[in-house]
Structure formats: structure tokens, C-alpha cells
Amino acid sequence: MREDAAVADERPRTARRLRALGRxxxxxxxxxxxxxxxxxxxxxxxxxxxxxVAGDRQRAEDVVQExxxxxxxxxxRLGGATGSVRPWLVTVARRIVxxxxxxxxARPQEVDPAPLELLPAEDEIDKALWLMTLSDALDDLTxxxxxxxxxTYFKGRTVNEAAEALGVPSGTxxxxxxxxxxxxxxxxxxxxxxx
Numbered sequence: 792m793r794e795d796a797a798v799a800d801e802r803p804r805t806a807r808r809l810r811a812l813g814r815x816x817x818x819x820x821x822x823x824x825x826x827x828x829x830x831x832x833x834x835x836x837x838x839x840x841x842x843x844v845a846g847d848r849q850r851a852e853d854v855v856q857e858x859x860x861x862x863x864x865x866x867x868r869l870g871g872a873t874g875s876v877r878p879w880l881v882t883v884a885r886r887i888v889x890x891x892x893x894x895x896x897a898r899p900q901e902v903d904p905a906p907l908e909l910l911p912a913e914d915e916i917d918k919a920l921w922l923m924t925l926s927d928a929l930d931d932l933t934x935x936x937x938x939x940x941x942x943t944y945f946k947g948r949t950v951n952e953a954a955e956a957l958g959v960p961s962g963t964x965x966x967x968x969x970x971x972x973x974x975x976x977x978x979x980x981x982x983x984x985x986x
Contacts, residue, residue, distance in 0.1 A: 929941075932978075
């Protein structure tokens with residue numbers, strides 16, 4: 792007996808039910824139809840789909856359920872068909888599996904966020920406190936020393952560029968920077984920050 796013989800074996804009553812559904816308009820025949828489709832085709836269809844999805848039972852059941860929903864939605868069209876409904880169900884199930892596979896291939900791979908939670912995040916509070924302390928220590932300097940530090944360290948200018956911007960000789964800028972750094976060190980130590 793061939794592997795798909797169970798899939799090809801169908802009782803003719805499903806086809807009769809589908810034809811009757813094509814003529815009936817009440818909701819009870821639809822409900823009975825879907826139950827009949829499930830009773831007659833779910834087992835063999837699940838066995839067939841399990842082979843397509845490498846034994847993943849959950850995926851196979853989802854595919855069978857989607858296949859039967861599509862059969863229910865197309866009951867009017869299937870009701871006019873003569874012969875077996877199972878080949879149509881098998882074809883639809885196979886196409887659903889293919890579509891699911893293609894959609895997974897098109898999507899980027901999902902990443903588990905758990906490792907990201909273990910990475911330490913940069914603490915912005917420490918940075919803000921450091922900047923507040925530094926600003927407070929700069930306020931303790933004389934205006935001349937503060938200007939020399941701002942021009943050289945914070946604006947990134949050379950001694951000659953800072954001297955030109957401040958309108959003083961470059962030796963004066965060097966001297967002010969030296970004494971400003973020494974004063975800053977003392978001011979930061981007083982605030983509990985050591986090098």
C-alpha cells in the first residue's frame with residue numbers, strides 16, 4: 792500500500808454533503824459539513840502534513856485547521872465539484888506548508904532578548920553627577936583660569952589658538968592652564984573625586 796493511499800481514500804458522503812451545502816442556505820448544514828470534513832479527513836490529512844513539516848505536530852495541526860477553514864469558506868464552490876474532496880484538501884494543505892516556509896524564509900531571524908538583559912547598561916546618572924561636579928569645580932576657579940581651560944580642554948584649541956582667542960600671550964595661557972589644572976584637582980578632591 793502506498794504512503795498516500797490513506798490520503799486518497801475518501802468516503803463519498805463528504806462530496807454529497809458539499810453538494811447539499813451548495814443548495815442549502817441555513818447555518819446548520821455548514822456546521823455539520825465542517826464536522827463531517829474534520830471527522831473524515833483530519834486524521835489522514837494530519838498524517839500527510841506531519842511528513843511535510845518534519846514531524847512538528849503543532850504546525851501540522853495548524854495547517855490542517857487552516858485547510859479545513861478554507862474548505863468551509865469555499866464550500867459553495869466545492870459543492871459543485873464531482874468526485875473526491877480530499878485531493879483538493881491535500882493540495883491546499885501542501886500550499887499552506889509551502890507558504891509558511893517561504894514566509895519564515897523572508898522574515899529576519901528572531902533574536903532572543905534574554906542575553907541583552909544581562910548586558911550592563913551605561914549609567915547616565917553617574918555621568919550627569921560627574922558633569923555637575925565638574926561644573927561646580929570650574930566655578931571655583933578664577934575667571935582667567937576657567938577661560939584658559941575652556942579654550943584648551945573643552946573647545947580643543949591649541950595653546951596658540953587659545954592665546955589668540957583670549958588676546959593674551961601663549962606663555963600666559965600655558966601658565967593659566969597649569970595653575971587651573973592644579974586648582975581643579977584640589978577642587979575635585981574636596982568633592983570626593985580622586986584620580
